[in-house]
Amino acid sequence: MKFFKDLYKSTHSIEFIHERRTSRRKAVVYGVPFICLFLGLIFVTLMIRVPHIAKELVPTLQNSIPDITATITKGELSVTGVDQPFELKNDTESDERIHLYIDTISTTTPSIEDIIEENDTVTVLLTKEGFAAYDRGDDSTLKDDFAGIDNVEISKQTALKWVERFVSGPIYFLFAAILVIGLLFYGALKLIYLGIWCGIVLLIARIAGKKKEDITFGQVVNMGFYAITLPILVQIIALFSRISLPFIYTILLVALLLFAVFHKSEEKEVEKK
Structure with a gap:
């Protein structure tokens, strides 16, 4: 099938990507379905995994979390049902460990840096004034306060009801609809991001002496539809392998575009489609 042949060649052949620069129609016919395939894979994966995780979460919450109630009044959190400071760690065979630390009664506010442990995957700190999550x-830390929040109460039973409602039919389909909208937005951002880097690569080409007769913005975009193949495949592998590869998508995309733009065909003319 031609689509899969193009996909295979796009992962390793600079010559192939370079040759595709003259046909916008072929670039779109390949690139758009490929992005849709990528988004569809994410959609199916999340639709399978999230409800499964949510269903497992119900007995986990029931068995591991005490009968706790958290109340926010005039921007201040209070917690009842446990002695504080309260710590909860899911010390299981899983590679991921979540560490929860609650202290809303101490006169000195604890720091998230002080409670992070070596084996923690995610560390969450709740204090009277706000929360922090590492x-x-x-290697990022998110911090925020409860200012402006009033008359909010969350209990163990409330949390269980939320999870149970989520795995029910109507909420599940609502989640699916929201996910579709989110993925469409993500796909649009991918195309915008591609356009931005195509413009930057074209600017580099102009500085290096490439003229309009040699390469145009439209031709760089055409090549870009093929150049995104390898970066996206690497992203998928990293995602399923749970490997963090910062900037790998951008590095591969820019490298492939630059190689394709400055590539010299081996004594063959590019057939205009």
């Missing part, structure tokens, strides 16, 4: 995967 993700070891991308």
Whole structure:
């Protein structure tokens, strides 16, 4: 099948990507279905995994979390049902460990940096004033306060009801609809991102002496539809392998575009389609 032949060649052949620069129709016919295939794979994966995780979460919450109630009044959190400071760690055979630390009664506010442990994958700190969450995967910390929040109460039973409603039919389909909209937006951002880097690569080509007769923005975009193949495949592999590869998508995309733009055909003319 031609689509899969083009997909295979796009992963390794600079000559092939370079030759595709003259046909916008072929570039779109290949690139758009490929992006849709990528988004569809994400959709199916999430639709299978998320409800499964949610169903497993119900007995986990029931068995591991005490009968706790959290209330936010005038921007301040109070927690009842447990002695504080309270710590919860899911010490299982899983590679991921979530570490929850709650302290809403201490006179000195604890720091997230002080409670992070070496084996933590995600560390969450709840204090009277706000929360902090550390993700070891991308070495980032998110912090926010409860200012402006009033009369909010969350209990263990409330959380269980939310999860049970999520795995029910109507909420599941609502999640699917929201996911579709989110993925369409993500796909649009992918195309915009591609256009931006095509413009940057064209600017580099102009600085290097390439004239309009040699390469145009439209031709760089045509090549871009093929050049995204390898970066997206690497992204998929990294995602399923749970490997963090910062900037790998951009590095591969720009490298392939530059090689394709400055590639010299081996004594053959490019057939205009």
